[in-house]
Amino acid sequence: MEPKPQTSDLRRSVTALAQQTAQLKRILEISQTLAGTFDLAEVLRLILAAATELTDTETGSILLLDQSGSELYFAATSSPQRDQLMQLRVPAVGSLAGSILVAGKPMVVEDVQRDPRHYVGVDQKIDFQSRSLLGVPLMLRDKSIGVLEALNKHGGEPFSDEDGQLLMTLAAQAAVAIENAQLVTSLKKAYRQLNEIDQLKSDFIAIASHELRSPLGLILGYAAMLKEDASTDTVQQLDVVLQAALRLRGLIDDMVNLQQVGEGRTKLNLEEFTLQDAIQSAVQALKDLFTTKEQAVVIDAPSQPLRVKADRAKITLALNNLLNNAIKFTPREGRIAISAEESNGEVQVHVADTGAGISEADQSMIFDQFYQVEPHLTRKHGGLGLGLAIAKGMIDLHGGRIWCESVLGYGSRFSFAFPIGGPKQN
Numbered sequence: 001m002e003p004k005p006q007t008s009d010l011r012r013s014v015t016a017l018a019q020q021t022a023q024l025k026r027i028l029e030i031s032q033t034l035a036g037t038f039d040l041a042e043v044l045r046l047i048l049a050a051a052t053e054l055t056d057t058e059t060g061s062i063l064l065l066d067q068s069g070s071e072l073y074f075a076a077t078s079s080p081q082r083d084q085l086m087q088l089r090v091p092a093v094g095s096l097a098g099s100i101l102v103a104g105k106p107m108v109v110e111d112v113q114r115d116p117r118h119y120v121g122v123d124q125k126i127d128f129q130s131r132s133l134l135g136v137p138l139m140l141r142d143k144s145i146g147v148l149e150a151l152n153k154h155g156g157e158p159f160s161d162e163d164g165q166l167l168m169t170l171a172a173q174a175a176v177a178i179e180n181a182q183l184v185t186s187l188k189k190a191y192r193q194l195n196e197i198d199q200l201k202s203d204f205i206a207i208a209s210h211e212l213r214s215p216l217g218l219i220l221g222y223a224a225m226l227k228e229d230a231s232t233d234t235v236q237q238l239d240v241v242l243q244a245a246l247r248l249r250g251l252i253d254d255m256v257n258l259q260q261v262g263e264g265r266t267k268l269n270l271e272e273f274t275l276q277d278a279i280q281s282a283v284q285a286l287k288d289l290f291t292t293k294e295q296a297v298v299i300d301a302p303s304q305p306l307r308v309k310a311d312r313a314k315i316t317l318a319l320n321n322l323l324n325n326a327i328k329f330t331p332r333e334g335r336i337a338i339s340a341e342e343s344n345g346e347v348q349v350h351v352a353d354t355g356a357g358i359s360e361a362d363q364s365m366i367f368d369q370f371y372q373v374e375p376h377l378t379r380k381h382g383g384l385g386l387g388l389a390i391a392k393g394m395i396d397l398h399g400g401r402i403w404c405e406s407v408l409g410y411g412s413r414f415s416f417a418f419p420i421g422g423p424k425q426n
Ligand code: ADP
Pocket: 321, 325, 326, 329, 330, 353, 355, 356, 357, 358, 366, 371, 372, 373, 374, 382, 383, 384, 385, 386, 387, 388, 389, 412
């Protein structure tokens, strides 16, 4: 017959069980807090606080393996000698921390001073006596990234197996939290660098477009003046100069327009106008281009005027860019159809062509700034890859949408839509 358990034994078991449950609950709380924290310094602080609390120790440290893999550095410590410790490095081979890293399991050292692996440099450089130590590896997908150490158990008690298990459980959560926080930190850094580059690009565009405008104005003015008194031969040559200067002005205008879109300071000059008029004017302005290429341009719009409230110049700019592209990317004798319609409180404008078409992969990119389907150096057509980005910017300002449907080799249809009565107020 089995001996009856003593009441005192039972009480001890119940107390131990209650203690374990409380510790597991605490670990759960800690891991929930860690999962929601992405600031690296805060993550490390939380881990250390939890490590010393769970193991009832004086201090704790987190050492991480450096890029070379040959040294560990103090990423965080709750030791009062923090400032000195944070400058120290510990060799990955031969040191206590290094041994824990390689062993990949908890290690207890009851008398640190007597352990030959103890890196005495640490205690010498700081005014602190390491006595007992419990260290566990920080493992991430089977790889050790560092070590979590708890030092000097209160009351000089030895570390128990539970201490090791608790610290291992914490270390598993900690390693993931550290990686997440490191990822967020590098993402933020990359984002900051991207913003700086973007700012540089904007500054360059602002300066370049400003500086190019004045001399170009002079070239255009003088060439036009000289043309008035020139002989027939010279007129032809001056026309070439004028055409080239006008193309340059178009490119500079693109840069200026893009800058306005990017800065978000562009204001809308809302006015009422008829969409059919705006389409007619845009087509008229590009007549030389499509007649030279013998392209047919047809307009299909309702007979009743489509009256809209919008910034006419900006809507015209968007339309102009779409038409320009349709002419540019459609071969001689091709067909370009412009249509407009009203539906559900918005107007839609479509520009369809029988040109080169755009692959599905490129369709998702062409509205990005400076994106061109053909490589820059070998492309047949001029342009900076800004026309569609500007068109999108202009339509976005009106609270509208712009999109493209296309089949490679058959043609494209670009469309935009915006509220008929002007942008909706927020
Ligand atoms: P770009 O100044 O190069 O015309 P855009 O931003 O206007 O710049 O257009 C981006 C790219 O989208 C063009 O380089 C071209 O490859 C493609 N694209 C735009 N419109 C058309 C079209 N109607 N047909 C075929 N490809 C087009």
